[in-house]
Amino acid sequence: MSVFAYPSEIIREAEVPLLEAGVPLMARAARALANIGIDTLTTHLGQVAGTRVCVLAGPGNNAGDALFAASTLSRRGAAVTAITLFDRTHDEGLTAARRAGAQVIAFTTAEASAAPTSAAPTSAASTSAEAAGPTSAESARADAYRELSRADLVLDGILGTGGRRGLPDHIAKLIAVWAPHRTGSLIAVDVPSDLDPDPDDAETRLHADRTVTFGGLKAELIDPRVHEFTGRIDVIDIGLGLDTDLAVAELLDSGDLRSDFPRPQESGHKYSRGVVGVLAGSEDYPGAGVLTTTSAVSTGSGMVRYLGSPLVAEYVLGLHPEVVSSSGRVNAFVFGPGDPETEFVQAAVDALGESHIPVVIDAGGLEMIGRAEAMVGTWMAERPIIITPHAGELARLLSRLLGEIITAGRIGQDPVGWARQAAQLTGTIVLLKGHHTVIAAPDGLVVLPEPGPASLATAGSGDVLAGILGTLTATASARHRYDGDDLPVPNREWARLAGLGVLVHNAAGGRAVTASGFADALTEVVEELIHGTD
Numbered sequence: 001m002s003v004f005a006y007p008s009e010i011i012r013e014a015e016v017p018l019l020e021a022g023v024p025l026m027a028r029a030a031r032a033l034a035n036i037g038i039d040t041l042t043t044h045l046g047q048v049a050g051t052r053v054c055v056l057a058g059p060g061n062n063a064g065d066a067l068f069a070a071s072t073l074s075r076r077g078a079a080v081t082a083i084t085l086f087d088r089t090h091d092e093g094l095t096a097a098r099r100a101g102a103q104v105i106a107f108t109t110a111e112a113s114a115a116p117t118s119a120a121p122t123s124a125a126s127t128s129a130e131a132a133g134p135t136s137a138e139s140a141r142a143d144a145y146r147e148l149s150r151a152d153l154v155l156d157g158i159l160g161t162g163g164r165r166g167l168p169d170h171i172a173k174l175i176a177v178w179a180p181h182r183t184g185s186l187i188a189v190d191v192p193s194d195l196d197p198d199p200d201d202a203e204t205r206l207h208a209d210r211t212v213t214f215g216g217l218k219a220e221l222i223d224p225r226v227h228e229f230t231g232r233i234d235v236i237d238i239g240l241g242l243d244t245d246l247a248v249a250e251l252l253d254s255g256d257l258r259s260d261f262p263r264p265q266e267s268g269h270k271y272s273r274g275v276v277g278v279l280a281g282s283e284d285y286p287g288a289g290v291l292t293t294t295s296a297v298s299t300g301s302g303m304v305r306y307l308g309s310p311l312v313a314e315y316v317l318g319l320h321p322e323v324v325s326s327s328g329r330v331n332a333f334v335f336g337p338g339d340p341e342t343e344f345v346q347a348a349v350d351a352l353g354e355s356h357i358p359v360v361i362d363a364g365g366l367e368m369i370g371r372a373e374a375m376v377g378t379w380m381a382e383r384p385i386i387i388t389p390h391a392g393e394l395a396r397l398l399s400r401l402l403g404e405i406i407t408a409g410r411i412g413q414d415p416v417g418w419a420r421q422a423a424q425l426t427g428t429i430v431l432l433k434g435h436h437t438v439i440a441a442p443d444g445l446v447v448l449p450e451p452g453p454a455s456l457a458t459a460g461s462g463d464v465l466a467g468i469l470g471t472l473t474a475t476a477s478a479r480h481r482y483d484g485d486d487l488p489v490p491n492r493e494w495a496r497l498a499g500l501g502v503l504v505h506n507a508a509g510g511r512a513v514t515a516s517g518f519a520d521a522l523t524e525v526v527e528e529l530i531h532g533t534d
Contacts, residue, residue, distance in 0.1 A: 001255040003235060004247035005217040008161035014240040015215065025238050026061065029214040030068035030093075032236040033155070033189060036212050037073055040185050041153055049077025052184075054151035055102075057094070058158040059086040062189045065214070066157030067093030071100035073153075081147040083107055085158060085171050107144045109170055145178060152184045156206055158193035161218060167194045176204035185209045188230065191218055197225040197414070205229065215240040222249045222448060223416055224436035249446040250496060257503040261529040262475045264300070271329070272482045273302030274474030279335035279348045280362075280463065281312040288338025288463045290315050291519050293323060295467030296334065298522035299504065300530065301474055305330055307348055308340045327351055331477040332358045334470035336365025337463040358384040358473040358494065361428075362466040366393055384494045385428040386469055388462060391415070394422055394432055401425050416446055429495050431469075431502070433462060439498050441491040447499040452506030460515025464508070468522070469501040504529075 018025060041048045055070045057063040067082060067090060074080040080102035082094065087108050098104060148154060158171065167175070172194075180203055188208035196205070211230040213221065215238050221230055264273055276296050281289020289312035296304045297320050305324045306316050313325045335348055345365070352359070366389055389397060391408040398406040398418065402425075411418045411432070419432040419440035432438045435454075439447040476497055480489055504525060511521040 001253065001259070003217050003251045004242070004244050005219045005222045005249035005251065006242055006247050007219050010242070010246050011215045011218065011240065012161070014242055018239065023239065025214075026064055026068065028238040029065045029190075029236060030072070032214070032234075032238075033065055033069035033187070033212050034072035036210065036234060037069055037153055037155070037187065038076065040187065040210070041073075041078070044185060045152060047077075048073060051078045051152040052147075052150055053078045053080045053153045053155070054147050055080070055082040055097070055155045056148075056158050056193075057082050057084045057089045058160075058193070059088050059090075060160050061090065062160040062191075063157040064090030064093035066155040066189045067097045070102060070155060071096040074100035074102050078153075081105060081151075083144045083147065085168075105140060105143045105147065107140045107170070107174070109168060141174065144174060148174075148178045149181065149183075154182075154184055154186045155189055156186060156193050156208060157189040160190050161220070175206060176201070179204055179206060186231075187212060190214055191221060192226075192229050195220060195226055195229060197223050202228070207231070210234060212236060214238050216242045217249075217251070219248050222251065222446070223414075224438070224448075225414075227436075248444060249448060250499070251448045251450070252496070252499045252503060253450045254503060254507070257500055257507070258529065260500060261504070261526075262472065262479070263530050268302075270302035272478055273300070274331045274471065274476075274478040275303040275305065275329055276301045276470040276474035277305045277307055277330035277333040277348070277351075278467070278470060279308045279333070279340050279344055280466065281308055281338035282340050283309055283311050285338035286312045286315055287460065289313075289340075290319065291460050291463035291515055292334060292337045292467040292470070293320065294516075294519040295464040295522055296471045297323065297467075298519060298526060299468045299471035300526050301471040302478070304471075307351075308344050312338075330357065330474070331481070332360065332470055332474035334360040334362070334466050336360075336362040337466050352383075354382075356383045356488075358386070358477055360386045360388065360466055360469045360473060362388045362462060366397055384473075384489065384491065385426075386431055386473065386494065386498050387422075387426070387428050388431045388433060388466060388469070390433045390462070394418065394430070398422055398425070416440070420444055420446065429491060429498055431498050433465070437502050439495050439502070441495040443491060445492050445495060447495045449499045449502040449506070452502070453509045455513045456505065456509040456518070458513070458515055461505075461509070461518060464515055464518045464522070465501065465505045467519070468504050469498060472497050472501050472504075 038048055041051050045051055053073050055066045070080045082097050082102050083105045186208045188211040190213050192208050207229055209231040212234045214236045217235050278293050280292035293306050293316045306313050316323055391411040395406045395408045395411050415432055415438045419430045419438045423430040423440040423442045427442050430440045435451050507525045508518040508521040512518050
């Protein structure tokens with residue numbers, strides 16, 4: 001179900017009054033982290049007793065969470081080692097870990113600066129600084145490396161959301177030697193330390209198997225590029241009561257689709273279910289018209305009007321006699337797939353006139369945004385618009401709007417950032433297609449549906465998605481009208497609806513391997529959603 005992501009400062013601000021009131025937030029976080037550590041160890045090794053746990057302890061509260069959790073694991077029989085990496089750490093957490101029997105290795109900046117700079121530690125020292133008194137820097141490095149190498153579970157509590165990007169040199173070197181050969185599980189506490197979406201040295205960085213974050217999902221964790229560093233993300237509710245209006249992103253999964261798919265109402269009729277107009281396909285690309293119309297029909301619209309080329313209309317009506325090929329009322333409009341001829345595009349724009357119905361624009365239709373003033377005046381500013389580019393199409397659009405060369409490669413380096421910028425520039429909902437589809441609203445909200453199957457990467461898949469979106473927007477628009485609500489639907493709701501459309505598309509992609517197969521599979525997917533079959 002939906003998970004909202006917040007800027008880290010929003011979460012920190014929400015913690016302040018609770019901490020001032022004495023609410024034990026760290027105790028809640030540490031207890032949850034310990035339970036996940038127990039789950040990880042028992043899943044992989046069958047027990048906690050006899051396992052080895054290592055804590056990478058930084059100077060802040062993340063270290064406190066990790067050390068308190070480690071003390072619980074120690075009381076359950078795990079052999080715990082805490083490696084302190086700075087001149088200070090969380091004192092109460094370190095004390096708790098020591099009392100529970102943990103050994104402590106100090107490998108701080110001062111000690112590291114005195115150590116030899118060889119690539120890998122070679123010392124076989126087996127006693128900690130605590131047990132054997134002062135040790136050499138070389139021995140401390142070797143001890144730290146040895147404990148990391150034989151740990152069944154490592155807790156990354158080095159830096160949190162307040163830390164600067166980039167680890168101190170002595171820590172980076174230790175991790176660079178250990179990380180490529182890690183055999184145990186790694187859990188990042190709150191956020192992975194030194195989280196960088198585009199590192200040059202990814203293989204020698206910390207790649208968590210799980211990230212356990214507290215209070216709310218941090219915005220920096222939602223970037224699709226950081227998934228390889230975060231692993232699975234567990235969001236632990238510690239009672240902050242965050243306001244979802246302050247969220248900058250919403251993550252959707254199949255549970256949201258099952259609960260929120262717009263089903264027909266008992267008192268409804270074909271017009272209240274939504275009428276979608278489709279302008280897709282051309283004499284050069286008739287298949288796009290067939291795919292878009294088929295998916296609009298199969299997603300459950302009350303009526304579909306096909307308003308493009310007569311040649312394409314013949315193909316469409318041959319497959320779907322329920323489709324109407326004459327103009328009339330519509331609640332949403334889809335155009336662009338298959339490069340429809342200019343005269344049909346202009347006729348459709350004229351027909352939209354003064355209305356405020358939503359429009360879905362795909363593929364060839366994106367060219368209209370670059371020349372909107374010359375071609376269609378201000379009609380685009382009068383209605384909700386969803387555009388569905390892939391990286392190459394968005395790059396061409398932004399190049400025109402910004403007056404500089406934007407490449408698909410640059411889009412791929414920061415899909416969330418570029419989608420947000422495009423949404424702000426165009427005033428539209430931008431659905432940036434890809435394995436990790438990103439949907440951005442003009443106010444900066446991002447909707448991230450869970451990824452679909454690899455089979456969706458095929459010719460015509462985008463046409464199918466456009467038809468799905470057309471039906472869903474038509475349904476929402478019709479309900480809004482028949483409910484008598486005069487207030488405009490917020491862009492955030494349109495963005496979320498687009499996210500549901502992507503999930504429908506994903507479900508169809510799980511049942512076929514071609515675009516025509518996806519379009520056909522939609523009937524089965526939507527029947528299950530409407531009639532409640534899992």
